[in-house]
Amino acid sequence: MCTGGSEPVVTRRSAGKVAGMNRHLRLHDQLLSTARALGADQGDVVSRPQLYDAGVPRWLVAREVRARRWRLLGDQAVCLHNGPVADVGHWWAAVLQGGPRAQLDGASSLVAGGLSRFTVDRVRVSVPRGARVRRTAQYDIRQTRRWQATDTTPSGIPRTRNEVAAVRGALWARIEREATYLLTVCVQQGLVSPSALGQEILRVRRDRRRGLLHAVVNDLLDGARSLGEIDVARDLERRGLPRPERQVLRRDRRGRYYLDLYWPRYRLVLEIDGIHHSWAENVVGDALRQNALALQGDTVLRLPLLGYRLEPEEFFAQLRTALEAAGWSARAA
Template sequence: MPAQPHHDLPALVAARRLATAQGGVVSRRQLYAVGLTRWQVRGQVRARRWQRVGDQSVCLHNAAISDVGHHWAAVFQGGPRAYLDGASALVAGGLQRYEVDRVRVSVPRGARVRRDRRYDIRQTRRWDAGDVVPTGVPRARPATAAVRAALWARTDRQAAYLLTLTVQQGLATAEEVGSEALRVRRDRRRVLVQQVVHELLEGARTLDEAAIVRELVRRGLPAPARQVVRRGRHGRYVLDLHWPGHRLVVEVDGIQHAWAEHVVGDAVRQNDLVLTGERVLRVPMLGLRLEPDTFYGQIEQALAAGPVQDRDVMRTEHPLARSG
């Protein structure tokens, strides 16, 4: 690499400092602001020391561009009022176990949209400068991004997954996501988002169990007893749905059952029930919303065997149940 003229060094140092904080990517406007000329930028690109990213930014190396670099490049390509939105904003904010196909950027209605095949830059009526995180790459706040990601998801399953991940991983609280969901006035997925948020808030558990019972009866299945108190070897349990004659228990799992602090307790309770001769089916609430026929079909299959007439015979199949 040829030595740079001495008077260029301060500008290059400033440009590299900016690039370090932006995944190696700097906007052309930033480069010109630190003192580099268009001719100098063009020369670095032609020498293949740098590489163009769209027509608004430059990467100050010639290796593969990082995800962080693409986040900044997408925003620069979108213009001065652009910010990452939806799932892209969540990923930029730290969401794990999720990948986006194209970086999504929102700009306000009427803004110029510079097309780039790598980035999904769209005008949206939901654009609001007050939704932007004040530090780092411009992006929607996690709660806002989660709701929009759910509205824009390809499927209901993906929508529910994104909302759940956001709360599980601590990017936003269920209350914050719920507040954002209330801002949605019109959308085909508005009801689903509100249902999932309701579940995340754990505020509709009793109502949901009642709805499950009604659906079971509608499908011609016997109604279970609800909220049955049971004492086991490891304490007092409350069974969500119970068919005593069939020795069948259905546990309706809300979002809290996926949290680490509940996993061990749930396993102990289920094992205690199985060791006393009960059959236990676990039904996630989100599963009932997204694949109801699958889970109701499993309950129907379990009930199809008919009532258990001799419970003592059932217990003899589990000798550990007699201990203690």
């Protein structure tokens, strides 16, 4: 009887254990669902404070990381899986690592905002001067005197506005060619207008690249077309090439137009192209004018202002080749 009487007690205890385990599993699943919901718009990356504020306990975070179901990205961000981290996940991890006033900046901000055909080696994040910087080898987190809260986009991942990011990215670029290319592709891809870049550059008081940025934006605005011609003419003289005539009037069936630089003796034309020449509405007219010149016996070379900034030697070497083919000789000059 004693043995028979103990069976219901054991059964009740077992049932209690099962019920407790079920409650624990349900709570565990609820906490995991809470974590996944937090990371849904952040590339499956969340901060420790986000998790703790949502009720996800420290022991659960530690257990998931220890079991290698989650992984740490720095000491502030947690990736809610152990697979490859998407770009958006790294952007959020970098911002979360930077702290509450951190924002993606420079080229990193532009890529997050839609810039294509441009890669960054490390995600760049800016914080204000005096802020605590939690350094990590994976992300480039720096204090900057240029930081302003009003520079941040109003929604989405904290990042600087496109015009701000473009100018800073150009200032921080490794070489001047990269700075020039970055500003140009931002305009070409419609992320920012040349006029907005110009307004933003006015905020730059001191920097070794300030003059370069002004020159590139003038090219993009096409407001310095004559200035571009002066620069090219000066470079021609420095290289010992013959002096051309400027703004030579020509006519065809469509009307009259001007040649930027022309060597009548050698029947050679050099057209200096601002960024507007790559726009669809201008491509056809440019092609027709060039074809008309070719039919009249002229050789036409084109010098994009972007090419003049990036690869001047290559373009001037082609010009020299064309002049020599037409009969010019450096010795005779």
